[in-house]
Amino acid sequence: xxxxxxxxxxxxxxxxxLALLLLVAHTHAxxxxxxxxxxxxxxxxxxxxxxxxxxxxxxxxxxxxxxVPGLQITYxxxxxxxxxxxxxxxxxxxxxxxxxxxxxxxxxIPAIPIETNAGQITTQxxxxxxxxxxxxxxxPNAGQNPPPTGAASADPQQTSxxxxxxxxxxxxxxxxxxxxxxxxxxxxxxxxxxxxxRPVIQGEGFTAEKIPNPQKYNRYRQANGVFYxxxxxxxxxxxxxxxxxxxxxxxVPFLAQNPNxxxxxxxxxxxxxxxxxxxxxxxxxxxxxxxxVQLEVKPLPVTGRPKSFSGAxxxxxxxxxxxxxxxxxxxxITMKFVVEGRGNFDRVSAPELIEQKGWRTYPPNTQxxxxxxxxxxxxxQFEIAVIPDSPQSKAPLFEFSYxxxxxxxxxxxxxxxxxxxxxxxxxxxxxxxxxxxxxAANSQPPQPPPATVPNDIHGILYDPxxxxxxxxxxxxxxxxxxxxxxxxxALGAWVLTRCCRPNNSANRSKHLQTQKRRLLxxxxxxxxxxxxxxxxxxxxxxxxxLASGRDPLTFDLGPLxxxxxxxxxxxxxxxxxxxxHAELAYAGHSQSGxxxxxxxxxxxxxxxxxxxxxxxxxxx
Amino acid sequence: xxxxxxxxxxxxxxxxxxxxxxxPAPARAADANPFDQACSAYDRGDFPAAKQAYDQLLATQxxxxxxxxxxxxxxxxxxxxxxxxxxxxxxxxxxPTHRQAADNLHIxxxxxxxxxxxxxxxxxxxxxxxxxxxxxxxxxxxxxxLASIAFLLLARTRRTIAASLITLASLVGSATCGxxxxxxxxxxxxxxxxxxxxxxxxxxADRASIAAQLTAGTPVHILSVRGDWTYCTLPNDxxxxxxxxxxxxxxxxxxx
Numbered sequence: 075x076x077x078x079x080x081x082x083x084x085x086x087x088x089x090x091x092l093a094l095l096l097l098v099a100h101t102h103a104x105x106x107x108x109x110x111x112x113x114x115x116x117x118x119x120x121x122x123x124x125x126x127x128x129x130x131x132x133x134x135x136x137x138x139x140x141x142v143p144g145l146q147i148t149y150x151x152x153x154x155x156x157x158x159x160x161x162x163x164x165x166x167x168x169x170x171x172x173x174x175x176x177x178x179x180x181x182x183i184p185a186i187p188i189e190t191n192a193g194q195i196t197t198q199x200x201x202x203x204x205x206x207x208x209x210x211x212x213x214p215n216a217g218q219n220p221p222p223t224g225a226a227s228a229d230p231q232q233t234s235x236x237x238x239x240x241x242x243x244x245x246x247x248x249x250x251x252x253x254x255x256x257x258x259x260x261x262x263x264x265x266x267x268x269x270x271x272r273p274v275i276q277g278e279g280f281t282a283e284k285i286p287n288p289q290k291y292n293r294y295r296q297a298n299g300v301f302y303x304x305x306x307x308x309x310x311x312x313x314x315x316x317x318x319x320x321x322x323x324x325x326v327p328f329l330a331q332n333p334n335x336x337x338x339x340x341x342x343x344x345x346x347x348x349x350x351x352x353x354x355x356x357x358x359x360x361x362x363x364x365x366x367v368q369l370e371v372k373p374l375p376v377t378g379r380p381k382s383f384s385g386a387x388x389x390x391x392x393x394x395x396x397x398x399x400x401x402x403x404x405x406x407i408t409m410k411f412v413v414e415g416r417g418n419f420d421r422v423s424a425p426e427l428i429e430q431k432g433w434r435t436y437p438p439n440t441q442x443x444x445x446x447x448x449x450x451x452x453x454x455q456f457e458i459a460v461i462p463d464s465p466q467s468k469a470p471l472f473e474f475s476y477x478x479x480x481x482x483x484x485x486x487x488x489x490x491x492x493x494x495x496x497x498x499x500x501x502x503x504x505x506x507x508x509x510x511x512x513x514a515a516n517s518q519p520p521q522p523p524p525a526t527v528p529n530d531i532h533g534i535l536y537d538p539x540x541x542x543x544x545x546x547x548x549x550x551x552x553x554x555x556x557x558x559x560x561x562x563x564a565l566g567a568w569v570l571t572r573c574c575r576p577n578n579s580a581n582r583s584k585h586l587q588t589q590k591r592r593l594l595x596x597x598x599x600x601x602x603x604x605x606x607x608x609x610x611x612x613x614x615x616x617x618x619x620l621a622s623g624r625d626p627l628t629f630d631l632g633p634l635x636x637x638x639x640x641x642x643x644x645x646x647x648x649x650x651x652x653x654x655h656a657e658l659a660y661a662g663h664s665q666s667g668x669x670x671x672x673x674x675x676x677x678x679x680x681x682x683x684x685x686x687x688x689x690x691x692x693x694x
Numbered sequence: 695x696x697x698x699x700x701x702x703x704x705x706x707x708x709x710x711x712x713x714x715x716x717x718p719a720p721a722r723a724a725d726a727n728p729f730d731q732a733c734s735a736y737d738r739g740d741f742p743a744a745k746q747a748y749d750q751l752l753a754t755q756x757x758x759x760x761x762x763x764x765x766x767x768x769x770x771x772x773x774x775x776x777x778x779x780x781x782x783x784x785x786x787x788x789x790p791t792h793r794q795a796a797d798n799l800h801i802x803x804x805x806x807x808x809x810x811x812x813x814x815x816x817x818x819x820x821x822x823x824x825x826x827x828x829x830x831x832x833x834x835x836x837x838x839x840l841a842s843i844a845f846l847l848l849a850r851t852r853r854t855i856a857a858s859l860i861t862l863a864s865l866v867g868s869a870t871c872g873x874x875x876x877x878x879x880x881x882x883x884x885x886x887x888x889x890x891x892x893x894x895x896x897x898x899a900d901r902a903s904i905a906a907q908l909t910a911g912t913p914v915h916i917l918s919v920r921g922d923w924t925y926c927t928l929p930n931d932x933x934x935x936x937x938x939x940x941x942x943x944x945x946x947x948x949x950x
Contacts, residue, residue, distance in 0.1 A: 532794035
């Protein structure tokens, strides 16, 4: 016997021997208990499940034997645990059976009697439902792409046991358009395998999202009578240049058991539990490369590109809300836009205000809710505060543009013209207080009234620039300083006029003296009585103007009576003179009856009177 | 005959063609309004471009409340809260009733952690319109005072009571306007902290003891300047030295 054959024979003997020793070792059983459970109680016809019997403190026992119609139950092994605590030693034995359905329907696993040292214990009956076999999920091109017999493999022996493929949903795309890619690894279902780490898709001209954990499928597909399990990695590529892009190869590393070293089907107990360990390195690393696939990338068309296009590519819908629906001019209205659909949401920007007249806007608050783990679907929400500058009846219109790769054209979505009531100076009202039931149902809960100072700054001003103010202070401006010349000149001139006027009193006195002399000489020769008395009165007025400094015309009977500087006789004589002059001037005659002729006696008398008043105080 | 006529007129036609070619082409359509370009850059979120455009407009057009306000918003969005507060203050200095600037200044100071000064009736007194009004009032009342005094001294009339009342009113008016003007001019020494934080020290040295920590937008009164340090009256009425680079005066030299 060669050494290899001896070791193999010894291995086959050691398994049952050890199990027997474990059973024999525990003869001091007390209060044995048993429980059963099924790993799955609903399986398909092509699936299997495990039945686990857990026996505690059973001591020495025998393997139960039972058959269930419609089910093939095969003993697969056992495990044993010992636990020491204050209550003593506890022994737990787990027996595992493979349950393979043979027919559809509900099958009952009856109560199983187990013989132990302490007597017979019985399990609870269990039911298992067997469903028709589920169709394996078919990839989009499963029928066109059977597992290649010569798929790239690190191990030639695995050529028909595993293969990988890159699956693109389309062969043409536009620059920037997210293309969801599946990298599928198929491994023979009979092989124990697992993913070692995430693969990397090689290639240039595109960017790829981070590859999340794969989804695993048992018996994902069948080819040539072999079932294949699958691990599917999903990611999204975004082409960055036009032309034909080569995507891949993508190498998937995984660990698998070498089929040549795996235990034989239906082998002994030792093979099931120790074969892998004793075989040494039976789990090996393999790398399967998915072949390159081509993607034709086209540039976005230039014609018809809207101004509001920001690079969004896909298929989107735009939903609009506004709140409050009633407000005053100057109060903020919150416009809520939801862009949902599929596409490159990283390029989806906020809708743009079409007509800015009458509205001011603030930068939006953005929130993205991804619909899948790649972020290629979902909804992006924008909240934009708009402030009406004038009374309005409708919400401002916003537009959002994107490129639809299916329709190969740009599409512009416009927000709904929601009815609003913006009043001039009325206080803000929330939508619940005044909105119609239909609109109130669509609107958000009422917001608190706007504070005096908003949380965000007012936006920039778009109005035409007002005239620029001069920074120069007024008191340093030349115009202002020149303007001061005007009042200074006026004031100076007035002061000069007042200060530089000649000696008026002297001139006046001189003038009056001259006038007196002229009047006196005229009186000496005047023959007309009226003119004589007029000249005499003028002389008297001039005299008193000289004496008092007053205006000559202010001399009359009143001031004459008040003048105490004259003797009473002269005051009376002057009063007679004034009366006679008044009679002649206003009545045309005097009481004496003479109207025109002046006697020499009367002339002498009046001239004497006038001469005497010239003397100081008129005393002479 | 026709050919001869054509040849005779050919030189004239060539001259006309030459003149047409030499006439400068009509001016290209005017470029977009720089103000609109600046606003568009702001709307796009291209704040550096918007800031550059507004700065150029301010340099060419002088201080304009709209330009100052928009530039302040640009600085605010860029995170320069101190500069934003300074520009809002300048906007209010030119247009004291600018409600948006007052609100935004409030927000900028709140964001920078600077206490907001109370906005009472005295707030508009430190503004250019108030200064011009005070200047005009002072001048008018001084002239009225001089004229009434001259009238009292030189006029030979008995209307001294009215003249005295006018003199008294002019005296009160000129004093009031003068005080307002002096108060307004005193505020010219105000500077604002434009950096996120500034450390006021007791001496003009980096290692001197700290007098106060000031946040962006804090107003100080400049007392003197020594090298790279500025001696200021701090908000708590103490004095300290601040790095000149952390300050910017509210009014440039030409505005005083």
